[in-house]
Amino acid sequence: MARGRRVSTRITLGGDWLFKGYLGEEWLWNLAVDPKGGDRRWWYQGSVPGSVHHDLWKAGQIPDPYFERNSLLIEWVPQRTWVYKREVVVPGEYRGRRARLVFEGVDYEAEFYLNGELLGCHTGMYTPVAFEVGDKLQCEEPNLLAVVIRPAPAEQPQVGRTSRVRTHKSRMTYWWDFCPRMVHVGIWDEVYLRITGDVAVEDVWVRPQLADGLGRADVTISTEISARLPVAVDVQTTIRYAGQVLAHHTQRQKLAAGSTRLEENLEVTNPRLWWPNGHGDQPLYQAEVRVVVEGSGSEDSDRKVGEFGIRQVKLLANDTPDDTARPYTLEVNNRRIYIKGWNWVPIDVLYGVPRGEKLERLLTLAKRAHVNLLRVWGGGLIEKDAFYDACDRHGIMVWQEFIQSSSGIDNKPSEDPHFVEMMVSEAEQIVPRRRNHASLVIWCGGNELTAAGNVPLDDTEPVLGALKSVVDWLDPDRHWLPTTPTGPTFGNSIESIERDPLSLHDVHGPWEHQGLTGQYALYNAATSLLHSEFGVEGVTNLKSLYAQMSEEVRWPVSRDNPYWFHTSSWWVKDQVLRDAFGEFEELPALARASQLLQADGLRYAVEANRRRKYRNSGTLPWQFNEPYPNAACTSAVDYHATPKPAYYAVARAYEPVHVSARFETQVWHGRSHFEAEVWASSSLIQPVEDVTLESRLVGAGGAAFISRKKVVSLVPDCAIRLDEVRFPISDVHEEIFFLDLHLRDRAGEVLSANRYLFSRAVNLRPMLDAPPTRLEVEKEAAVDNWQVHITNSGLHTALLLCLEDACPVGATGYAYFDDNHFCLFPGESRMVLVEWCGVAPRERQVELSGWNTGQYAVE
Numbered sequence: 001m002a003r004g005r006r007v008s009t010r011i012t013l014g015g016d017w018l019f020k021g022y023l024g025e026e027w028l029w030n031l032a033v034d035p036k037g038g039d040r041r042w043w044y045q046g047s048v049p050g051s052v053h054h055d056l057w058k059a060g061q062i063p064d065p066y067f068e069r070n071s072l073l074i075e076w077v078p079q080r081t082w083v084y085k086r087e088v089v090v091p092g093e094y095r096g097r098r099a100r101l102v103f104e105g106v107d108y109e110a111e112f113y114l115n116g117e118l119l120g121c122h123t124g125m126y127t128p129v130a131f132e133v134g135d136k137l138q139c140e141e142p143n144l145l146a147v148v149i150r151p152a153p154a155e156q157p158q159v160g161r162t163s164r165v166r167t168h169k170s171r172m173t174y175w176w177d178f179c180p181r182m183v184h185v186g187i188w189d190e191v192y193l194r195i196t197g198d199v200a201v202e203d204v205w206v207r208p209q210l211a212d213g214l215g216r217a218d219v220t221i222s223t224e225i226s227a228r229l230p231v232a233v234d235v236q237t238t239i240r241y242a243g244q245v246l247a248h249h250t251q252r253q254k255l256a257a258g259s260t261r262l263e264e265n266l267e268v269t270n271p272r273l274w275w276p277n278g279h280g281d282q283p284l285y286q287a288e289v290r291v292v293v294e295g296s297g298s299e300d301s302d303r304k305v306g307e308f309g310i311r312q313v314k315l316l317a318n319d320t321p322d323d324t325a326r327p328y329t330l331e332v333n334n335r336r337i338y339i340k341g342w343n344w345v346p347i348d349v350l351y352g353v354p355r356g357e358k359l360e361r362l363l364t365l366a367k368r369a370h371v372n373l374l375r376v377w378g379g380g381l382i383e384k385d386a387f388y389d390a391c392d393r394h395g396i397m398v399w400q401e402f403i404q405s406s407s408g409i410d411n412k413p414s415e416d417p418h419f420v421e422m423m424v425s426e427a428e429q430i431v432p433r434r435r436n437h438a439s440l441v442i443w444c445g446g447n448e449l450t451a452a453g454n455v456p457l458d459d460t461e462p463v464l465g466a467l468k469s470v471v472d473w474l475d476p477d478r479h480w481l482p483t484t485p486t487g488p489t490f491g492n493s494i495e496s497i498e499r500d501p502l503s504l505h506d507v508h509g510p511w512e513h514q515g516l517t518g519q520y521a522l523y524n525a526a527t528s529l530l531h532s533e534f535g536v537e538g539v540t541n542l543k544s545l546y547a548q549m550s551e552e553v554r555w556p557v558s559r560d561n562p563y564w565f566h567t568s569s570w571w572v573k574d575q576v577l578r579d580a581f582g583e584f585e586e587l588p589a590l591a592r593a594s595q596l597l598q599a600d601g602l603r604y605a606v607e608a609n610r611r612r613k614y615r616n617s618g619t620l621p622w623q624f625n626e627p628y629p630n631a632a633c634t635s636a637v638d639y640h641a642t643p644k645p646a647y648y649a650v651a652r653a654y655e656p657v658h659v660s661a662r663f664e665t666q667v668w669h670g671r672s673h674f675e676a677e678v679w680a681s682s683s684l685i686q687p688v689e690d691v692t693l694e695s696r697l698v699g700a701g702g703a704a705f706i707s708r709k710k711v712v713s714l715v716p717d718c719a720i721r722l723d724e725v726r727f728p729i730s731d732v733h734e735e736i737f738f739l740d741l742h743l744r745d746r747a748g749e750v751l752s753a754n755r756y757l758f759s760r761a762v763n764l765r766p767m768l769d770a771p772p773t774r775l776e777v778e779k780e781a782a783v784d785n786w787q788v789h790i791t792n793s794g795l796h797t798a799l800l801l802c803l804e805d806a807c808p809v810g811a812t813g814y815a816y817f818d819d820n821h822f823c824l825f826p827g828e829s830r831m832v833l834v835e836w837c838g839v840a841p842r843e844r845q846v847e848l849s850g851w852n853t854g855q856y857a858v859e
Helices: 052-058 070-074 356-368 385-394 417-434 462-474 494-499 518-524 542-548 562-571 574-581 587-610 645-653
Strands: 009-012 015-022 044-048 081-089 098-103 109-114 117-123 129-132 142-149 191-196 199-210 216-227 231-241 244-255 258-269 285-293 300-308 313-316 329-332 335-337 339-344 373-376 397-401 408-410 440-444 479-481 506-508 530-534 618-621 657-662 673-682 688-699 704-714 719-728 736-744 750-759 775-781 785-792 798-805 814-817 822-824 829-837 846-849 856-858
Touching: 015 052, 044 052, 044 081, 098 109, 109 129, 117 129, 191 199, 199 285, 216 231, 216 244, 216 285, 231 258, 244 258, 339 530, 356 385, 356 814, 373 618, 385 397, 417 462, 462 479, 518 587, 530 587, 542 587, 574 587, 587 618, 587 645, 587 657, 587 673, 587 750, 645 657, 657 736, 657 750, 673 688, 673 704, 673 736, 688 719, 704 719, 704 736, 750 822, 775 856, 785 798, 785 822, 785 846, 798 814, 822 829
Parallel strands: 199 300, 339 373, 339 618, 373 397, 397 440, 440 479, 506 530, 530 618
Antiparallel strands: 009 191, 015 044, 015 081, 081 142, 098 129, 098 191, 109 117, 109 142, 199 216, 216 258, 231 244, 231 285, 285 300, 313 329, 329 335, 657 673, 673 719, 688 704, 688 736, 736 750, 775 785, 785 829, 798 822, 798 846, 814 829, 846 856
């Protein structure tokens, strides 16, 4: 289909701006927004989109906010008024055109000026503001554009009262347990001039509905058009896939001045379905709406193109006798999907600064870890378009919460009609801007909103009921949850389970390791239908720790150390570590021990939930990433986008076919027999026959105390118990031993492997005293891939080998490892595939080390 000449265009106004801070109304006194003003001193170069703190840091006006306790020195920043300005020159060809100045997001309250004239004011970081400026712009001459950002509003930190919240702004930066207080302000999203003819396309809403059998999609395209004056137009609607036109229709319309909404219905036969990660591909279609004014020939007044996916998402009841429970099981395109999720937080405390490479890295890590859903936490952000676009491409479903969260002292939102009205207004603008994304499957009212007694709120709560009404109206094809957990019981604990096991529907917690026996007892007893938030704490990667904290303040690791308290707050669990390992004398051993507890604790929790599929329909550990370089917290990936061992542990637990073990404890002192059940969990839609299960108990010296094989069949999309292992502890002759499990297909290829570490002692101290062993390392290099072959040539198991990209923190590019953080028996070999992305060949180097090995450089 021929396309006409395009009149509409977008002039991006991002990049370099000037900025300056003021007290009170000094900016007005100094004519800071007037082209003829004389305020010339102390303007610094900033960036848009961006964050005021980041601009000040790069201008040398504040210390590195990510280092040690420097954030305490910059808490004054959001208390100032900040003026950003730049000159704009518009080409003469746009003279007489309709021109709108659009700010996609300013955090939080601002005034906007063009050539000294006030255009208007706006409050709210998630809602855009636009001004008609076609008759105000001086074409081919400099125009002064200025934004006055008011001081940030006072708001509640993590510990406070939700009932006092009056804004729809990220709460995290007011202080959270994983984010110091750095209250964000700035022009945090795109700024541009939108040039069109007299008629503009304001919104295109694409609603594909699959017919029974999934062989046809009826696509409703609802378009909002605005006209400056009454006019006749042709509205051309087209659906394309990979550049090919699949459906097209033109309708003639006589428009009145103002806004008009039109609807078109087109059909796509044999649609390519969008699937969650691990279940199929993610084809994306394009819907284009083009408006041609009568008498203009083929010249379009405006056009808008949006991507969409074709899929059908339902929520089904869980396998539970409790008929009062909400449905939590996702069904996509008539196939049940077990949620392999994580909780997602903003990728940076200074979230206005574009970090496209880091965002892609984190979502690629999620995809490689078999993740199919991210819950965007209600204390963080309504994310920018780039996040949803990437999730569409990667097949990662999104559970998006409105920005409301618990506060500890009270967790109930305000019932003030003005607050409810503000939230409704926000939602009415936010929802249409996200609803075309195939990845978006759930809207939620907020995080951990509860009444007295920690009882989760429902849609009878005024603000939650109002938000639900907006979603029902503007995005009726999405699912809705009032809050999470939905209850009726809030928390996952032994006490809650014993009191009323059927009441644990959607639950949260705990967020700490429960001990070498308690961790396993809790998750063995679990009865939840959906476990949407829980975690285990862990020290960050040492390279990250060393970059954020000077050597002289790194020890001791304690909440009494102000540097650890500032960057770890609640997550320095020194007593948990002492109980598990005894005393530590140096930081590297403590960090490794902490990371082991986090990895093993999360792995077991995820496996235990997955063994209850579909009584339990999904698991979402807290938290995937972190917005600030914490010394310790519950994240699986550190601030610099380097995975911790927990990332790899959960990635294995999420693999399509996974062999796991159910047991009572990690330490077997005082017990007569080692006992474990062996299970397999499958996400495949076909059975797998003639599978060989290999189960071994192996000592750290490599000797097998028991070895057995059994031929089994794997049931599709199900978890089944395969076998049990029982062996006298008195016949285990080493302090450290392992349960080693393999599933092999009929050709002998490994479908899944798992290895659990145990101690015969009262704790895991023998790991710290393990005899050294040696490794042999070889590398085979292709263009962007390495094969690293590792062999344990010593006499003792190499404990928890870790491969790291040797590039310094903050260097360009990343390495991806297909396996990491594993134990290697004496004489055993393993090949690890390393994929390089954006790292120059001369800078590629890998460091390999273990608990009881030396350090090896692979280059």
